[in-house]
Amino acid sequence: MTALILLAVLLLAVVLVLWLVGAGITNFVEAVFDQAGGAFARRGRRRASFTTSLRAADVRAAVSEAAAMLPGARVGAEPAVGRQVVLLPSGGGVVISVAMSGDGLTRVRLNPDGPEVQDDALARFHGCMLAALRARDPQSLSR
Amino acid sequence: MPGASAEVVLSRVAVGLSGALATHGWQYVRSRAAQDLGGAADGFLAGMDRHREVISSLPYGERVSAADELAPSIRAELELLDQEHGEAIAPGLRSLSAFLQSREPATGGTGRVAPRGYSADDGRRLPRVERDVNQGISAEIRADGKSVAAACRRAAETLGSHARVGVGAAGVRVEILPGMVQALSRVSPVVFISMQAVADGRLRVETRVEGWVTSQSTMFGIIPVGPKTLVGRGHYLRFLSALETELGALDPGAGAVRRRGPGFDAGRGPL
Numbered sequence: 001m002t003a004l005i006l007l008a009v010l011l012l013a014v015v016l017v018l019w020l021v022g023a024g025i026t027n028f029v030e031a032v033f034d035q036a037g038g039a040f041a042r043r044g045r046r047r048a049s050f051t052t053s054l055r056a057a058d059v060r061a062a063v064s065e066a067a068a069m070l071p072g073a074r075v076g077a078e079p080a081v082g083r084q085v086v087l088l089p090s091g092g093g094v095v096i097s098v099a100m101s102g103d104g105l106t107r108v109r110l111n112p113d114g115p116e117v118q119d120d121a122l123a124r125f126h127g128c129m130l131a132a133l134r135a136r137d138p139q140s141l142s143r
Numbered sequence: 144m145p146g147a148s149a150e151v152v153l154s155r156v157a158v159g160l161s162g163a164l165a166t167h168g169w170q171y172v173r174s175r176a177a178q179d180l181g182g183a184a185d186g187f188l189a190g191m192d193r194h195r196e197v198i199s200s201l202p203y204g205e206r207v208s209a210a211d212e213l214a215p216s217i218r219a220e221l222e223l224l225d226q227e228h229g230e231a232i233a234p235g236l237r238s239l240s241a242f243l244q245s246r247e248p249a250t251g252g253t254g255r256v257a258p259r260g261y262s263a264d265d266g267r268r269l270p271r272v273e274r275d276v277n278q279g280i281s282a283e284i285r286a287d288g289k290s291v292a293a294a295c296r297r298a299a300e301t302l303g304s305h306a307r308v309g310v311g312a313a314g315v316r317v318e319i320l321p322g323m324v325q326a327l328s329r330v331s332p333v334v335f336i337s338m339q340a341v342a343d344g345r346l347r348v349e350t351r352v353e354g355w356v357t358s359q360s361t362m363f364g365i366i367p368v369g370p371k372t373l374v375g376r377g378h379y380l381r382f383l384s385a386l387e388t389e390l391g392a393l394d395p396g397a398g399a400v401r402r403r404g405p406g407f408d409a410g411r412g413p414l
Contacts, residue, residue, distance in 0.1 A: 022366035029369045045384045045402070069395045127391015127400065134392060142301060142388045
């Protein structure tokens, strides 16, 4: 009987120690995940992608209209064929690349240009860009 | 019940009662309504009980949207009740309205995880799940309710079949289904997007997470290992980003759309 009680107490102690170790690991992993999770959420918000039936020339015009909607923003020099840059008032810019997708639609991707670009300014430009695309093609979608 | 405030009281009671129909707290709310409204509302409450029976028979994930859709008809019934009984029922309606408003959670709701010694107010680190569900969007834009509802629908469509949208009188409810098979998926989180008219034809849009589920790995089935995570977190963050863009597109010139929550409010510069 005494042996059984001792065994139960021992088992309980082992479970308790493992539970405490588990809780310690939890706290450590949580801190690591917090960092990674925050970075993931930010990265997702800094990029945008739209699909539209507009041709590349119309998308270029829509980019200029979107820049005009955001006070202080302006279209910069084209860094490469098929790409445009919009310089944001808070610093940095957005690179807009246009590509045809397999379904015949045009895919417009917006990526931040430079680490100094503010997330809020980017998000606001994404809204302006979608509005400019919808003004020409109401079926344009955010993806 | 005369005056413009009567409209607000009736709407608030209708939305509060319809919201309570889908919750475990219905009997408590019902007894409070019976107490405030008295015998004049017996027929009305019997009708609400029938609504409750129908909603209880629905799958769990569909109850909230079904209850929300009842709000306009409940409001119409309340208007009739108000016309029939006038001043006799007005104080009860006001009292019930105040009670229902006090039940509305400021943030979060069912499924809220234990605070574990962290606080949102004093700036200490929040558990990861709390940080996630406290993220949201606040916007003030020049647009009508229909356009905002359509924007919410389009933002939810970016998740494909992983989102279910219900448009009600008080706002839009988006239920995220993160599982691979939607029929078997848990619903987490449930996001409510409220709309409120403010001055100059502008609309204030706020999102809040109403309910959520957490998951956590365990060793030997009992020892927790790793952080608790929000089920549907990735889908929820994608939805918020899409909604931010959609709302921004509704009023690109003058609208103010802000992402809020831990990590988003600190160090914000002017737009």
